[in-house]
Amino acid sequence: MTSNTEKEMELKFQRMLFKVQESLTGDEVQDLVFLCSDLLSLKDLSTVTSAGQLFTLLENRALLSIEDASLLLELLSIIKRKSLIRSLTLDEFMPTDGTTYSQQISPYRQLLYELSESICEQDLKNIKFLLLKTLSRKKLERDTTLLQLFLEMEKEDLLDENKLENLQKIIAEINPSLEKRITQYKTERYESGGMLIAQEIGDITPVPYTHTSPQVLTSLTSLTSVDVEGEVDRLSLTEGAAAISGDQSQHVDSHSVIENENLDLTVTENGDIQQYEMKGDRRGFCLIINNCNFKSLRRREGTDIDEGSLKGVFKWLGFEVLTKQDCSSHQILQALRDLAARDHTRADCVVCCVLSHGRAEGIVGVDEKIVTYRELIENLTSNQCRSLFKKPKLFFIQACRGTDNQPAAFPPIFSKDEDTTVSDAAVPRDSIPERADYLLAMSTVPHYASYREPEKGTWFIQSLCRNLKLLVPRGSDLLTILTKVNSDVSKKTDKSGVKKQMPQPEFTLTKRVVFPPPKTPPPLP
Template sequence: MDLEFQRVLLKVQESLTGDEVQDLVFLCSDLLSLKDLCTVSSAGQLFSLLEKRNQLSCEDPSLLLELLRIMKQNSLIRNLTSDDYKQTNGTTYSQQISPYRQLLYERSESICEQDLQNIKFLLLKTLSRKKLEKDTPSALTLLSPVGIMEEQVDRLSLTEGPALISGDQCQNLDSNSVIENKSLNLSVTSQNTEIQQYEMKGDRRGFGLIINNYDFRACTLGNREGTDIDKERLEVVFKWLGFEVLVEQDCNRHQILQVLRNLAARDHTPADCVVCCVLSHGRVEGICGVDGEIVTFRELIETLSPNECPSLCKKPKLFFIQACRGNDNQPAAFPQTCSEDEDMLFSDAAVPRDSIPEMADYLLAMSTVPHYVSYREKGRGTWFIQSLCHSLQLLVPRGIDLLSILTQVNSDVSKKTDKSGLRKQMPQPEFTLTKRVVFPPPKSHRPLP
């Protein structure tokens, strides 16, 4: 029976590609040590390690079948169970791959090339440029424990004398880390990876400003049908979160800046943070006022800088921007002709590409990536704002942090399309947050229905 089982493993090994072997390694990350995983370059090596630790055998092949099931190798499972190996004892085996690993794997399968580039951007301060510039086949390669171990080894400088570690090189090691260069044994103690949270214990959560631009009759831009639906949903959700919501309607360039200056002039000492939602048209260089004049990205956020508003220093300043970031002539970006009684898609073209100023504690969650439009439905509001509100309502009570919530928003919006199947949208958060943003539902506010 052992020989037959080895033939089964050999058939599996021959059927898997290099990328699929890396997927297997990731899924088994909780079952084997990092030291062992770093040596794996083929499915056969992985199976041998699992057999040595009695986690895989001819008597209990459940782990193999579970791995193939997660990876959707259904035809291979059918061949194995029908031709090479049959379970005759009817035993039900317990699940060995954690739901967390399965979730990450399933998410990675739905990540497109643009998503992968966004992940690399978010990991700029976590992984080395050398690793990020590699021809990475999947997000799992970046996030796997093996990748993390390789990253730590790359950061170390091994010398014949005492170990020399620069400030950048030792940022992932604690003070008890030791390098014994004669035997090249690397001992890295576990590091407390808990990320601090911004305090959310103030007398009130803070101000939530909504700038809702609908009426553009003063310029050549069209009115933004459906934006009031977004405004009303944002107002309900942020009041539920404990914010004192301020709504400003149809602001021109001067009024947008003045409203933000007025917000900066308020005393935010008892508040935890501030939120600013801007719903408007836009162009490449900035957000449009209802007069068609531009407020640049930098102008928008610098009104709440520590110099302009000291009481917001070291507190999160959260901007949610519903506007396009370009209007390039791409086939999937423009509305098609449809009947008048049909919900139409509109585009708001486009927020600026200015980079985030070098100041901490900012988040800019934008409805789309650079150079693309974002969509608004006349009877339902925008894809981005409606998904944002739904995700906040669903995930805040579970203690999920804001960046994770925005990742869910990215996932939800990326799956949306119109009836033609041609129009797509990908939101993009940019941030200089130094801690996690976790909203506790205020005790004085009942959950939304």
């Protein structure tokens, strides 16, 4: 019986590996090859053309097995294949003796991969030009990828985890904001014991990398969040409009941090922040995902009012509006993939509005499965959609981020049975974009509910539409408008005077978003 069970598990394991193999693109396979270049010999890796070949090498080295598939989990997490991870049965192939999952891909290797994901085609051409006197022309051919260049630099002893100066100089000339990421890596490595700096002299003595790094794979369902006091995901967004617009914005989440090194604000000679260009042939696409009818959750009465308001305002602003109703989790992600597949070359920006129930993990589809905020936005990164490179990607999210109510500062006056305000509770710890030029305008701060009036729509969306119509003609930038939305919504309450709501914009914008004032009057309410 035991033998049959073992054979069944072995067959299931091989089926899982086959599913991963069939799901990965050729480029993703080469990404995995690069990430494994510290674990396997370059000679063996040079012949790998499929994920199956790579898995065989890892199995032969006892790095991947039916007893421990944590390396596969780590690799898929690094290349951001979250939906694939969720579709697998990886938990069946993890150690059951209480062993923690140690980080096997070094932070150095992950840094290089992260840099490659942030470099556009033109930047790669510039890097190759700067390496003309260092590497042979054959190694700088047109189809050579940045990861292949890194490997060539390592072969020439121009690059390793203790020798980043050459790469840092090149990146500094190409993309200063990415150069700061290398500096950040050096700092983190020093602080974690990776470098010993001699007192006063400044000599740097390398310490070998060990596999005792902090745990990075804490669960199969939350691979990108850190929920430990004192630790915050380094990809956190700047929170609150005050960071750019100069206006005041309530800052509530005590676990959030401002990472200025991730923002490369373009300024003019007199110190003013520049604006994104809004001179394209068209403003862009606006996708509205409106979920009303759920399998067992309460129907979102009044959401059609929000959809109508958003349609009217964004058409008035010059957007081509696309709408999707009652989407499952899969359909939400497919709608984003379809949006990314469109040509945005002549567009100024892109907008996505999501109206749905929300839970701690993210947005809820009508099938009541979760779509995390990271999944929501990752399809529109510049790597996934080149025509959106350096263009603002604007998300407006109407959903709860928890079930707590924000109480007012005075006692209730009316009885609860007179209250017709409904909560959308059903916060995203991982609602963290990894690229520049993003805005996520959230209807509420983490852990709290947001409110919807069946006859009037939601407080947040209605305030957003009203203030866009009021302030765009005055030339106000989007963050200033969202600050006004914050102010308006913060003053609202239910009839009992108990429930309160505080919206929260999060962004990695590098310029001001200013919509050109339309020549026509704003749409009627």
